Amino acid sequence: MEVLSLKVNGDTRCLAAAPQATLLEVLREELGLTGCKQGCDKGDCGACTVLLDGQPVLACLTLAALVQGREITTIEGLAPAHRRRCAESPCASKQDKLHPVQDAFDEAGALQCGFCQSGMILSATALLQRDDDPKRETIREALSGNLCRCTGYTQIIEAVERASDEHAGREHRPRAWEQPATEPAGEGES
């Protein structure tokens, strides 16, 4: 066992862990931050994505001992940090429960089972930090390490675009099913 000091969601936490303990194990089992998910424990699925100094990393492939002193952000840290920011800056008009990316995911229907979402949302947040108006191709690239089995990625991409539009004060782009359909055929179906 080693004593580790980790900075998670703004708090410094001291804990004992085996030298081979991954960040995923420590977050889930020692700190109770179960929003970080284990889909494979091998670096293949992206469900365990967290932010390390703002950059997405796979917690299942990261040794906890090696990230001491770095800024670790999990899904649980997003909304409280957003609320803090809102409270501090009087110009921020919206003081929502959710971080804008979380809110966009919820609104766009991007959360089906939700198992991939903490990783997805964190990858998307990191993307929007470096590019606040990403093209579709850029979004696809940035999320390509996060597997989703439910959505076909469409509503996830729409969520990222929605967050970007919201940030820029733009209108939301219409989705395929919002376009007007053809009139029902008059003479029935046969």
Add this chain to the structure above:
Amino acid sequence: MAARDQHGPQAPWRGEFRVLTKPQRKVDGAAKATGEALFTDDLALPGMLYARTLRSPHAHARIRSIDTQAARALDGVHGVITGADLPQSYGVIPWTQDETALATDRVRFVGDEVAAVAAVDERTAEAACALIEVDFEVLPARLTPEEALANPEPAIHHNERRPGNISKHVKLEFGDVDGAAAQAAQVVEGDFSFHGTTHAAIEPHCALARPDADGRLTLWSATQITHYLHRALALVLGLAPEKIRVIQPCLGGAFGGKSDPFSLEFCAAKLALITGRPVKLLWTREEVFYAHRGRHPMQMHYRTSSDGEGHLTGVDARLLIDGGAYSSFGLVTTYYSGQLLTGPYDFPSYRFDATRVFTNKPPCGPKRGHGSVQPRFAFEVQLDELAERLQLDPIELRRRNLLGENTTTVNGQRITSNGFARCLDEVERASGWRERRGRLPRGHGLGVAGSMYISGTNYPVYPNDMPQGGVQLKLDRSGLVTLFTGANDIGQGSSTVLAGIVAEELGVEPEAVRVVAADTDLCPVDLGAYSSRVTFMVGNAAIDGARKLRRQVLAALAQEWEVAEEEILLAGGRAGLFNGDRDLPMREAFVLAETRFETLGATGSYNTPTLGGDYRGGTIGASPAYSFTAHVVEVRVDCETGVIRCEKVWIAHDCGRALNPVLVAGQMEGSAYMGIAEALFEHHTINSRGLHAGPSLLDYPLATSVDTPELAALIVESIDPEGPYGAKEAGEGPLHPSLPALANAVHDALGLRLRELPFTPGRVLRALRSQAEAGS
């Protein structure tokens, strides 16, 4: 049919929807977005032990003996169980109960469960598993259906009624198929094959069992069939059902892969009972590939006949189905492989002859579009071939064969609403089909396909006359309405749909409805999330229950205000009159109702009407309503590398009525994504030694956001007469046309007919080579 099942498709308050049919956020959306939502593996209990499973290294072997002494002696080990501890066999279908939680005398595939250990942590449990000595007598393994049929002994399962490794055989014939072929102007005949795929939900299977202090047992599990699991646990553990509570926490995707009772649920429960401590058993990703229950590999021979104008006259199918080591839902799969093909086209004669065979591989089962995705691929490609022969536009050929609404299929299934013709119109328009198809440069093409799917099945897996769907509702002076239902929300959003229905009926805001789901102690029975049944059946049950409460609230208000009930409108969290007079917060209306009628509660039920053909198996595939889908797929094929790039899929789906269009679109897109990925990438392969070719999410290639095409969901509504407000399913139907539409697009692009899935670059290059040779 009971009157309680019929509510009519109209909106409750003078025909206008206020909550439904509009995008609504999910009831659990915020919890999922913040990481607050708890999945089974997120739960931890004081004193909890961790379990691991020991699996067979052999594809087929007899167990001579098992020595667990060294494992038991390991420090930190609290319990070791083998097949002798859980000898009772089970299976989701009562007639084919051929599984045990742990092998009793025989293992049937590499990965079959042999023993389980509970210890202080996973590493100790794993180490203990390695200390268990199993003496195996290796038996010959049959890895293909042909091999299994040719070598009946040693049988994979001993079954006097069905010897020769046959799991199920169904042959049904309607009309004169051979006569139709003999007289047909056109006969298209050919072989097709589907390779086998798995669900690969991102959440691995997990179960947590707790022996409660009062002598009962609680099991939390990542299951989509809480009720069937409850029954299976009672059977296998030998406990009365009232001593067992099953809870499904948040579920991380299922797609049919969590609709059997699994070994880990029984093992966690048994180990908890033995040790007296909570036990968690989480399968690794590798183990999930062994649990499988994925889409069956099928070899399919189809012969489709038509007259000179392209009207279908007969369809003749022969299917060889590779079932893997156990029955699972295989009896139903075998029926579905034929029964679900008889729409959206009309043909007067049909025969299918389907045989499911046991092999020494991970068991196959139901995967999104159960049993019917593979036949649909073959048939829709043949329709394209037929159109080509007749020089007809493939959409036109399909239009000439429309089944239509309010009719009966050749195999006796009742069809009510049917929006398929409009689905074809939609994909034709949106894809620019008329201007583009057949006119794109070589390598670039468009293809079309259609399909039909069930909205729930008439056939509960164990025969009974009790309701198939149920809810219980309570409301009180707090203003909150609570809906209890056994229905499993597996990410598809069923709890959100049900909350929307209750909000619409009772006029409260959706946030004032809480859904308590999939807890066998608290919720009335529902059969579970399978066969696309939940919106249709539980939606109807929710309307049934909510209307009973609504009557009480209206009666109380009418008395208070001295008006007729018809003048009252409950909407947006307020009670008032349609003419604008009166305005009361709903909470106060509920106070009036609670005062007059005392404690308020209601139940709601749904049962299917009597349906199905009058022959053995005629009820399998019978559904109270069918959904319809058409796809157009656009591809670009690189002739140098053989790589098919699917660029876009237009998905038009008749879901009856879109109660929440965001959820419906999400189901349509997710379905099409999965279908395209199965056609291009996914391959659940077992090699010639019985080993899984790559049980990881890297080796089993899932489509990433970069590989997935643009998906355009085009919602078509046909307002079903019996669905809740006219709704039908959206979660499985829209997968079917993806595969054949893609194959047909490749034909448009290059003139190649691909009949063998998946369409790997190697296969494309081989086909191109044969094409060049034939041309030269």
